[in-house]
Amino acid sequence: xxxxxxxxxxxxxxxxxxxxxxxxxxxxxxxxxxxxxxxxxxxxxxxxxxxxxxxxxxxxxxxxxxxxxxxxxxxxxxxxxxxxxxxxxxxxxxxxxxxxxxxxxxxxxxxxxxxxxxxxxxxxxxxxxxxxxxxxxxxxxxxxxxxxxxxxxxxxxxxxxxxxxxxxxxxxxxxxxxxxxxxxxxxxxxxxxxxxxxxxxxxxxxxxxxxxxxxxxxxxxxxxxxxxxxxxxxxxxxxxxxxxxxxxxxxxxxxxxxxxxxxxxxxxxxxxxxxxxxxxxxxxxxxxxxxxxxxxxxxxxxxxxxxxxxxxxxxxxxxxxxxxxxxxxxxxxxxxxxxxxxxxxxxxxxxxxxxxxxxxx
Amino acid sequence: xxxxxxxxxxxxxxxxxxxxxxxxxxxxxxxxxxxxxxxxxxxxxxxxxxxxxxxxxxxxxxxxxxxxxxxxxxxxxxxxxxxxxxxxxxxxxxxxxxxxxxxxxxxxxxxxxxxxxxxxxxxxxxxxxxxxxxxxxxxxxxxxxxxxxxxxxxxxxxxxxxxxxxxxxxxxxxxxxxxxxxxxxxxxxxxxxxxxxxxxxxxxxxxxxxxxxxxxxxxxxxxxxxxxxxxxxxxxxxxxxxxxxxxxxxxxxxxxxxxxxxxxxxxxxxxxxxxxxxxxxxxxxxxxxxxxxxxxxxxxxxxxxxxxxxxxxxxxxxxxxxxxxxxxxxxxxxxxxxxxxxxxxxxxxxxxxxxxxxxxx
Numbered sequence: 001x002x003x004x005x006x007x008x009x010x011x012x013x014x015x016x017x018x019x020x021x022x023x024x025x026x027x028x029x030x031x032x033x034x035x036x037x038x039x040x041x042x043x044x045x046x047x048x049x050x051x052x053x054x055x056x057x058x059x060x061x062x063x064x065x066x067x068x069x070x071x072x073x074x075x076x077x078x079x080x081x082x083x084x085x086x087x088x089x090x091x092x093x094x095x096x097x098x099x100x101x102x103x104x105x106x107x108x109x110x111x112x113x114x115x116x117x118x119x120x121x122x123x124x125x126x127x128x129x130x131x132x133x134x135x136x137x138x139x140x141x142x143x144x145x146x147x148x149x150x151x152x153x154x155x156x157x158x159x160x161x162x163x164x165x166x167x168x169x170x171x172x173x174x175x176x177x178x179x180x181x182x183x184x185x186x187x188x189x190x191x192x193x194x195x196x197x198x199x200x201x202x203x204x205x206x207x208x209x210x211x212x213x214x215x216x217x218x219x220x221x222x223x224x225x226x227x228x229x230x231x232x233x234x235x236x237x238x239x240x241x242x243x244x245x246x247x248x249x250x251x252x253x254x255x256x257x258x259x260x261x262x263x264x265x266x267x268x269x270x271x272x273x274x275x276x277x278x279x280x281x282x283x284x285x286x287x288x289x290x291x292x293x294x295x296x297x298x299x300x301x302x303x304x305x306x307x308x309x310x311x312x313x314x315x316x317x318x319x320x321x322x323x324x325x326x327x328x329x330x331x332x333x334x335x336x337x338x339x340x341x342x343x344x345x346x347x348x349x350x351x352x353x354x355x356x357x358x359x360x361x
Numbered sequence: 362x363x364x365x366x367x368x369x370x371x372x373x374x375x376x377x378x379x380x381x382x383x384x385x386x387x388x389x390x391x392x393x394x395x396x397x398x399x400x401x402x403x404x405x406x407x408x409x410x411x412x413x414x415x416x417x418x419x420x421x422x423x424x425x426x427x428x429x430x431x432x433x434x435x436x437x438x439x440x441x442x443x444x445x446x447x448x449x450x451x452x453x454x455x456x457x458x459x460x461x462x463x464x465x466x467x468x469x470x471x472x473x474x475x476x477x478x479x480x481x482x483x484x485x486x487x488x489x490x491x492x493x494x495x496x497x498x499x500x501x502x503x504x505x506x507x508x509x510x511x512x513x514x515x516x517x518x519x520x521x522x523x524x525x526x527x528x529x530x531x532x533x534x535x536x537x538x539x540x541x542x543x544x545x546x547x548x549x550x551x552x553x554x555x556x557x558x559x560x561x562x563x564x565x566x567x568x569x570x571x572x573x574x575x576x577x578x579x580x581x582x583x584x585x586x587x588x589x590x591x592x593x594x595x596x597x598x599x600x601x602x603x604x605x606x607x608x609x610x611x612x613x614x615x616x617x618x619x620x621x622x623x624x625x626x627x628x629x630x631x632x633x634x635x636x637x638x639x640x641x642x643x644x645x646x647x648x649x650x651x652x653x654x655x656x657x658x659x660x661x662x663x664x665x666x667x668x669x670x671x672x673x674x675x676x677x678x679x680x681x682x683x684x685x686x687x688x689x690x691x692x693x694x695x696x697x698x699x700x701x702x703x704x705x706x707x708x709x710x711x712x713x714x715x716x717x718x719x720x721x722x
Contacts, residue, residue: 013573014600017519017550027607030433047428048653056424059617063417066621067408067586072391096457096591107493108379109719112473125611132468156376189378212374228616230457239375247389247493249488250461256420256588256617260427270394305680 021134028128031328040349042340043326045167045196045303046223048229049274049343051264055226058263069260071248074290077258080265081218083235087208090238093245093251094261098195098219102161103129105215105234107245109159109189110133110135117155119148121332122163123193146171146297155182160185163193165200168330168338170299182211189240191215198223198275199282200300202278212237222302224264224271231261278302282341287352289339291361299341307336316357323353382495389489392689401710403701404687406528406557406664408586410635410704412625416587419624423616431619433611438619441626442579442594448569454606455614455622459556459580459593462605463522464490466576466595469519469608470550471496478516480509482693483524485698486553507532507658514545521546524554524560529691529699531660536565543572550601552576559584559636560643561661566596573598583663584636585625592622638661643702648698649712652722660702668697677718684714 015023031044074094078137082089095101102125110116112134118126118141138157141150146169152160162181165172182190192204194216207214215236221227231253234244253261264271286296286304293308317329317337327350328338339350376384392405435455443450456462463486471477473495479487481500491498499518501510505532513521523542526533543551553565555577568575576597582588592614595605614622625632647657647665655667678690678698688711689699700711 014604016575017601018604022469022604022607025607028611030611031428033432035432039502043428043431046430049428055427056421056608059424060417060421062589063420066412067410067417068402068587069391069394069405069407069582070591071396096461096615097610099612100457103610105584107468108383111380163465164624166370175621196501211380221430227430228423228427230431230612230615237375240378243379243383246383246386249458249464250389250391251458251460251591253590254457254591254615254618256621257615260617340489 016056019134022132025131028125032326034326038324040325040342040346041130042342042346042350043328044227045222045301045340046227047222047274047278047302048346049225049277051225052267052270053268054263055260058259059256062259066255067253068255070253070255076257077253077261077265081235084091084265085205085208085235087205087235088238089238091209091241093234093241093248094258095232095234095248096252096257097221097230098193098217098234099125100252101128101217101232101234102191102193104244104247105159105189106130106133106135107192108244111242115155115157116159116161117152117157118161118163119152119166121168121330122161123167124330128159142169146173148173148177148181153181158188159279160188161191161193163195164204165196165300167196167301168303168328168333168336169297169304170301170303170305171297172200172202172300175202175206178204179207179211182207182214186213189213189215191217193217195219196222196301198271199278199302208235209237212239215240220261220264223275225274226260226264229257231257265341278341281344281347284344285339285341285347292351292354294358303338303340305338309335311335313337319357320350320353323356325350325353380495382492383419386492389486391444393687395687399685400568401686401703401707403703403707403711405691406590406662406701408581408583408639408663409701409702409707410586410638412586413628413631415624415628416621419620420617423620427616429616430612431614435619436616436623438614438626441623442596445626445629446475446566446569446596448566448596449599452570452597452602454595454602454609455619456593456595456609457613457618458582458591459554459578459595460486462578462593462595463487463552463554464610465493465605466520466552467494467496467604476516476518477516477520477522478513479522479524480513480527482529482691483522484528485691487522488632488644503530505597507534509534509538509542514542521549521676522550522552522554525558525565526557526661528557528662529664529666529689529694529697530658531662531664531666532658533561533563533661536563536567539565540572543568543575547574550574550576552578554578556580557583557662559632560639560663569596570598573600581622581625585632586635587621587625590618590621592618634713639702642705642708645705646700646702646708653712653715653720664699664700664701666697672696680718681711681714684717686711686714
C-alpha cells in the first residue's frame with residue numbers, strides 16, 4: 001500500500017541515490033529458472049545427472065554446527081583442490097560460485113574507466129561485471145574457426161577473460177596457444193574460465209603457478225552437478241591469490257557449501273561417469289541436429305550451438321517453449337540456439353519437438 | 362615446489378598485477394574460528410543454541426535438486442520476509458550474509474575517492490569495504506552515551522552506515538533519532554545495520570519504504586543461529602532495491618541457503634526462545650562482570666563490552682586463551698574485551714577463568 005503512494009516518483013529518486021552508471025544499466029538477465037518441473041530444461045547448461053551421493057551425507061553432517069561461522073579460509077576445500085589439480089593450496093580461492101570469483105577479479109584489477117578485454121561472443125556475464133565496475137569492455141571478435149584473436153595480444157587491458165571452452169560456441173583454444181598468449185601478456189592477469197573444461201580433452205592446469213599472471217577458474221555447477229550449491233574455484237599463483245583474498249568476503253562460502261564441495265571433489269568416479277554420459281549424448285545430439293539441417297560445431301562442453309545461418313531463430317525458441325522445451329536464444333546470435341545436453345530422454349523430447357515444428361531429415 | 366622457485370620475487374610481481382590500493386591494504390582479519398571444539402568460544406558473537414529443527418529438514422529436502430540453479434530472485438524468501446517484517450517484497454534483497462549486502466551497497470553508491478560516513482568505533486568490516494573500494498572512511502566519534510553524533514548530519518557522504526545496536530559497544534540509538542537523521546539526509550542512503558536487533562527492544566522496520574533512502578539490514582547469523590549458512594536481508598524501498606539488484610550476483614544465494622532461511626524465518630518461536638535465554642544470561646553476565654570490577658554498559662545485543670578504563674587488556678585476552686576461553690580484543694579499544702553471551706555453562710567457564718586469573722569481588 002505504501003508503495004502505491006510513492007511508486008510514481010520513486011524510480012527517479014532511487015536512481016539518484018546510486019551511481020549514475022548503475023542507474024543507467026539494465027542488469028544481467030539470467031536464464032529462466034522455471035518452478036514448473038514438467039518442463040524439459042535445456043537452457044542453462046545444468047548437468048542432468050545428480051551429484052555424488054556423498055554430497056548429501058556431507059551436507060547433513062554440516063547441519064550439526066550451523067550456528068557457527070564457516071572456516072573463513074576454506075582450508076579443507078583448498079587443500080583437496082590443490083591435491084586434485086596439482087597446484088599450491090596457497091594459490092586456491094573458493095568462491096560463492098565462479099561468478100563471485102569473476103567479480104573479485106574485476107574489483108581487484110580494473111579501475112573504473114579502464115578496460116577488460118575478451119574474445120566475443122562469450123559468456124555475457126563479463127559484460128555485466130564490466131558495466132557494474134564502470135569499466136570498458138574491449139570485445140575482440142574470435143578469429144577464423146574460433147581461434148584466439150591476435151588483436152587481443154595488444155589490447156590495452158590489465159584483465160583478460162578467455163572462456164575456454166567458450167560459451168556459447170562450445171569451441172576450445174589449445175593450451176599451447178593460451179600459454180604463448182599469457183607469456184606475451186605478463187603485464188595483465190589472464191583468466192582462463194574453465195567452467196566447462198571437464199567435458200573437454202584438455203585444460204590449462206599446467207600453467208597454474210608456472211605463469212604467475214594466469215588464473216584458472218573452475219566451477220562445481222556443471223561437471224559436478226552442483227549449480228544449486230554455488231561453489232567455484234580460482235587456481236593461481238600464491239602471490240596473486242593473496243591479493244585476491246583481500247577483496248573476498250571473509251565468510252563467502254557457507255559450512256554447507258564447503259562440506260558439499262569437499263565431498264564432490266573427493267568423488268571423481270561419479271563426476272567422470274556423468275561427464276562420459278553427457279559426451280555420448282552430445283555426439284548423438286550433434287548428429288541428429290545436422291540431419292535436421294542445423295550447423296553444429298564440435299562441442300567441448302555440455303551444450304551445443306545449433307545454427308541456421310542467416311535465419312532468425314527467436315520464433316523457433318518460442319515454438320519449442322510452447323512444446324514445453326526450454327533452450328537459450330541470444331539476441332546477439334539470432335541464427336543460433338544453445339541447447340544443453342540433457343538426459344537422452346530430454347534430448348529425444350527436444351528432437352521430437354523440432355520434428356513436430358516441421359524439421360525433418 | 363614450484364612456489365619455492367618463485368617465492369622471492371612473486372609478492373612484488375603479484376602486487377603489480379592488482380590495483381595499487383588493493384596491493385597496499387592488509388585485508389580484513391575475521392575473528393578466530395578454531396577447529397578445536399573443546400574451546401569456550403565467546404569471540405565472534407555466535408548464538409550458542411541451535412537453529413530451528415525445521416532448518417535441517419528443509420536443507421535435506423533441498424538436496425534433491427542441487428544440479429539445478431537456485432531461483433535467482435529468491436522469491437519465496439523475499440515473500441516470507443516481506444510478510445514477517447511488514448514490508449514490500451519488491452524492496453527485499455537476499456544476500457550471501459549481510460556482509461555481501463554491505464559490499465553491494467558500497468559498490469552501488471560510492472565512487473572510488475568518495476566518502477562513506479559512520480559513527481566510530483563500530484563494525485570493523487566497514488573500514489575494509491571502504492578500503493577495497495578505494496573510497497574514504499569518514500569516521501565520526503559517537504556522542505556522549507553513544508548518541509548518534511550531530512556531525513554525521515553534515516558529513517559529505519552519499520552512504521552512511523549506522524550499526525544499531527552497535528558493535529562492539531552493544532548500545533542502541535532510538536528509532537525516532539534514526540528517523541529524524543534519515544529525513545535530514547535525503548541525499549544519502551542511510552543503512553541501519555540491525556544484525557543484533559532481535560536481542561533489543563526496538564527496530565527501524567517502521568522506516569522501511571516510508572523513507573525511500575533507508576535500508577535496514579538483517580542477518581540470520583545471530584538471532585536465528587545460522588552463521589554457518591550465510592544469509593542476510595536488505596529491506597528498503599522497491600525503487601532502491603531494483604538498483605541494488607543490478608549489482609548482486611544473479612545466483613548469490615544457494616538452494617540450500619534459500620531453503621534453510623525460509624524454514625528459519627517461519628519458525629519464530631524457536632528464535633524467540635533462544636533470544637530470551639540469551640537476554641537472561643546477558644543480564645547475569647553483566648552483573649557478575651561488574652562485581653569483578655569491570656564497567657559494562659547495558660547491552661542490546663548478544664555480547665557485552667567489558668571495560669577496565671585506562672588498562673590494556675591484551676594480556677587478559679591472552680591469559681583467558683591459555684585457559685581455553687576465546688574472547689575478542691580490539692587494538693583500537695585496548696581497555697575492553699568483547700564477550701559473546703554463550704550458554705550459562707560457557708559463561709560460568711569464562712567467569713571461573715577470570716577468577717583463576719585473579720579477579721575477585
